[in-house]
Every structure is written in C-alpha cells, then in structure tokens.
Amino acid sequence: MRTKQGPSKNKFVQQSFPVRQLVYTTGCVLPFFIVSAVVCFVVGGPIYYYSAQIVSFEYVYSDPEKTNTCPDVGELPCLIRFNLKEAIPGPVFMYYTLTNFYQNHRRYIASRSDAMNRGDFGSQPPPLDGAPDPSSKTCFGFDTYSANGKTIQFYPCGLAAMSLFNDTFRLFHAPSGLEVNWTADRVSWPVSDARRFQSKPEAWLRANCFRLGGRGDPAADDPAFAGFP
Numbered sequence: 001m002r003t004k005q006g007p008s009k010n011k012f013v014q015q016s017f018p019v020r021q022l023v024y025t026t027g028c029v030l031p032f033f034i035v036s037a038v039v040c041f042v043v044g045g046p047i048y049y050y051s052a053q054i055v056s057f058e059y060v061y062s063d064p065e066k067t068n069t070c071p072d073v074g075e076l077p078c079l080i081r082f083n084l085k086e087a088i089p090g091p092v093f094m095y096y097t098l099t100n101f102y103q104n105h106r107r108y109i110a111s112r113s114d115a116m117n118r119g120d121f122g123s124q125p126p127p128l129d130g131a132p133d134p135s136s137k138t139c140f141g142f143d144t145y146s147a148n149g150k151t152i153q154f155y156p157c158g159l160a161a162m163s164l165f166n167d168t169f170r171l172f173h174a175p176s177g178l179e180v181n182w183t184a185d186r187v188s189w190p191v192s193d194a195r196r197f198q199s200k201p202e203a204w205l206r207a208n209c210f211r212l213g214g215r216g217d218p219a220a221d222d223p224a225f226a227g228f229p
Contacts, residue, residue, distance in 0.1 A: 055088045083174070094169055094182070111140045112158035 011017055061080045102108065139157035146152070154161070171180040 055086060057084050057086075057088070092171070092180075092182070094171075096165065096167065096169075098165065107140070108159050110138060111142060112160045113139055113143075113156060116156040116158075 008014065059082050061082070139154075140159075142154065142159055142162050143157040144151045144153055171182060172178065173180055
C-alpha cells in the first residue's frame, strides 16, 4: 500500500488562516489616547487629592541608635513615650511592622493546633499528668509547660501562639492628656473569627489552662491573634 507523500494541506497545520492587520491612523489613535487621558484624570485626580491628605508618622522604638529604646532581652516592661510632630485628623489607624520575622517558614506554619484555635479540642480538661492533648500533636514541643512538678497544657499551643506580638499602644490627646479610645474591631476578616478562631469560656480557661500574662481573656477570640498567624 502506497503512503501519500508531501505536507499536509490543513490550514491549521500550515498556519495559513486568513488574518486581518489593523492599520493605525491618526484619526483613530488620537481619540483613543484623549479619552484614556480624560478617564485617568477623572479617576486619578480624586485619588491623588485624598491620598495627599493622609498624615503618617513612623517611629522605630527598637533602633539601637536612639536613646529612647528598649533592650533586646529583658523581662521587665519597657515604656516608651513619643510625641506626634503634627496634628492627625481622624480616623487614626495604627499599624506595627516586624522585620526579620518569617511567618511563611514551613516549621512555623506547621507548629499550631487548628482544633485549639477553633475551641473544639474536647470538653474535658487538658491532661495534667504529662500526657499531651491529642489536638496538640502538631505543636512540636510548644504544647506543654512544666511547673511545680505538673505538666500544664498551653492554650492555644504552637509557635504562632507563643510568638504573638503583644506590645501595647496607647494614644493621648495633647495638651489635655486625655486618652483616646480605639478599637481592634475589623482587624481580621469576619469569616476567620467565626470559623477558625473561637475560644473556650473564660471560666473554663481559668480552671484548666495556664496562660502567659495572666490576663484571663480568651486568646483565640482576640482579633489581633486571628490576624497574626
């Protein structure tokens, strides 16, 4: 049987589909650029105006070159006061920045207990006889604490909870000295608060858990904790 020789006649294989090439003329190019420029001015003008009204102030209180700083290592509270150089109209938003802190490290991400963060790790108190809670198996050594011959369960456990940024900021109005109230609402997404971060009742925590700082309020309900890990 003789095989047909020669290239395929298929237009797709030969890339011989009919094409059209646009010819750009002055009459069609200039109106396009003029309309685009008008749209950019209309949209960008208000954005630039309102962004220019924003007043920002940055203070690095861990800078070793400044005299008013905190030591790198220390157990006692460190208080730092600084004054804003100009008036800031409301609303005022405060942000903190961490450098050389890698939250996407594989060991850091894995060292956490989603069951504890959701508050559904069981209705029984955490074991105090040295046996780790089953829900803390992914905390990798940051699940229990030994004190007075007893092994106490961390709640919540893991590196994410143990390294939570816990500096406190307070804002005062000058020259009256009255403290300005602010809130941590809407720091994290509502879906994160409702599904991923819930806590046991405060009475249960006080009776069965050891918490650093002794504040007694549920850590998993803290919006700062929900947005941190």
